[in-house]
Amino acid sequence: MKEVQNSWPAGIKRTRQRQSVFSVLESSGKPLSASDICLKIEKNGEAVWLSTVYRALELFVKKGVVIKTNVMNNEMAVYELNRFKHKHYAVCINCRKMIAVENCPMEKFIPELEEDDFHVMGHNLEVYGFCKDCNPK
Amino acid sequence: MKEVQNSWPAGIKRTRQRQSVFSVLESSGKPLSASDICLKIEKNGEAVWLSTVYRALELFVKKGVVIKTNVMNNEMAVYELNRFKHKHYAVCINCRKMIAVENCPMEKFIPELEEDDFHVMGHNLEVYGFCKDCNPK
DNA sequence: TGCGCAATTGCGTATCATTCGCATTTAGCC
DNA sequence: GGCTAAATGCGAATGATACGCAATTGCGCA
Structure with missing residues (x-):
């Protein structure tokens, strides 16, 4: 349905789920939480398990592709693409x-x-x- | 055993447990987590339930007596006296x-x-x- | 100085984000 | 197309923090 074959960070195995997480972040103008991302993917008609989203994000963060931030005392972490x-x-x-x-x-x-x-x-x-x-x- | 009858923030009912939390913070040079506080109180031979510590801290924060901070992506909150x-x-x-x-x-x-x-x-x-x-x- | 009641605490349990374990599935090199 | 390591689905575990309720306590008032 969507064609998102374009950019992909080097050194990361490309899977449907990771691709979904990545393109949600890519098209978002603001940082998103893991569950935001999950919901957006489901809204696109695809399925992802929340723990998979967390694992993908963790990997992206480790590779420097994504930045993780914590907003206001505790609550939850938000993620955004590292646009350097x-x-x-x-x-x-x-x-x-x-x-x-x-x-x-x-x-x-x-x-x-x-x-x-x-x-x-x-x-x-x-x-x-x-x-x-x-x-x- | 310890004499900590001195300073006490206005508008807060003084109880043994709150007094303990307060004096631990007062004598600490660095921010402490709720469980740090709990442990230190127990080390003084007194007993406090962790949820009581949380409740006391929450109150202190609301009254502006204590400052709550979150260190490094997620983990746990630390508390310190507001020394203005x-x-x-x-x-x-x-x-x-x-x-x-x-x-x-x-x-x-x-x-x-x-x-x-x-x-x-x-x-x-x-x-x-x-x-x-x-x-x- | 003791009584009464609202506020507080002990204690257990609930919640919520995040992580982990494991069996099943998939990507992508040969 | 087959193989293997890596990734995922799924559920259950974890760890910080909040909450519910009955028992207890601080303290204003008589």
């Missing part, structure tokens, strides 16, 4: 919408830390507040 | 040690976001890498 563009999200406290934040305040900051004998490998930044639709004011 | 000093942590990928980072790169950054119709209420920042004991180099 450094970014962060502003998360709405009310509707949980995630808005990408373009530039990162960390660049100038990391060298300071390196001086304190901490070898920085990466960072997570998450801003929370109210989006314009939910702004109580 | 804004800070972040550098987390070691290897030994999970958390090192407080003094200054925050976000101050200048938030006004930019506000312009994009996002009303910022707060932020989480977590830097990860290798501490000096675990530095592979």
Whole structure:
């Protein structure tokens, strides 16, 4: 039904289920949870078991193809394609919408830390507040 | 055995269990998980049920007395006393040690976001890498 | 100073995301 | 087309956290 034969990350065996997970992520503009992905695949008329989605995501993350993030205290992890563009999200406290934040305040900051004998490998930044639709004011 | 009658947050009914949770946090230099807290209390010869610890922490967080944070993709939440000093942590990928980072790169950054119709209420920042004991180099 | 009642706790069980185990199926090299 | 390692379906396990309810406790009030 759908023709998604195009891009495929190297070094990963191509199966129908992984292909489905990948193309859902590819066509999504925002990070998705494992069950979001599962639902979207089922909506396309295909079947995937949730644990298979988790396994595919785990593999993609290990290969650096997908980025896993955790939003707001606990809850569940969300996944997005690694488009190799450094970014962060502003998360709405009310509707949980995630808005990408373009530039990162960390660049100038990391060298300071390196001086304190901490070898920085990466960072997570998450801003929370109210989006314009939910702004109580 | 221990005399911890001193400080107590206003508007919270004082019970033995809550007192225990509070004083463990008070005397800890680093954030602790709910079960860490439980173990430390038991080590002091007192008994607390884990769910009671969770309930106490939940209350403290709601009252703003305690700060809840989630470290590194999923895992579990850690809690620390709110000492009203804004800070972040550098987390070691290897030994999970958390090192407080003094200054925050976000101050200048938030006004930019506000312009994009996002009303910022707060932020989480977590830097990860290798501490000096675990530095592979 | 003791009573009464609402709030809290002990304790077990439920929930929810995620992981694991294993038998069956599949991808893709020969 | 057949073979084998890898992947999947499926269910059940796990681990953090929440919840329900009866028993207990803190504490305001008489």
